[in-house]
Amino acid sequence: MASFRLQIITPDRIFYDDEAERLIVRTTDGEMGVLARHENFVGALPSGPVRIMKDGKYRVAALSSGVLKVSAEKTTIIAEAVEWADEIDIEWANRSAEEAREKIAKKESEKEMLYAELKLKRALNRINVHSGNIR
Known part of the structure; x- marks a missing residue:
């Protein structure tokens, strides 16, 4: 190829x-x-x-x-x-995802919500790639 x-x-x-x-x-x-x-x-x-x-x-x-x-x-x-x-630190990725979920649940401000949603997407991507669960 x-x-x-x-x-x-x-x-x-x-x-x-x-x-x-x-x-x-x-x-x-x-x-x-x-x-x-x-x-x-x-x-x-x-x-x-x-x-x-x-x-x-x-x-x-x-x-x-x-x-x-x-x-x-x-x-x-x-x-x-x-x-x-x-190379992904899966423990750090899981902590990051949990922190993002907690911020989303608080619903403080729109800016904080957007930041937390992006953080959650990045963390879930790292978790999925590490586990081989690629969609």
Whole structure:
């Protein structure tokens, strides 16, 4: 299978910079796959799983919102945060989800509710990716 250059960048580091045979991400318009010679594309990425195929095997990571750009030269994801499934601190993710649920239950302000909902989505994404429960 033909490959393409994939680069995933966060504010802290270059998470991935290598060849890939396939990339599957969740965009705001739905799930999308990228193969070599894909047409140019730019799209928003909410929190969700990122699946990268290299040497015929998938590796999965949890992404916390970002932007995807596909061009002839390379495919780039600029993300708030990304971590491999096996690197996720599941205890921290579960605590984060519980804290977010508590804030949502308090219904303090609209701003706090929106922040807590985003925090909950990120935490649930990390939990699902860690457990292999990717929808």
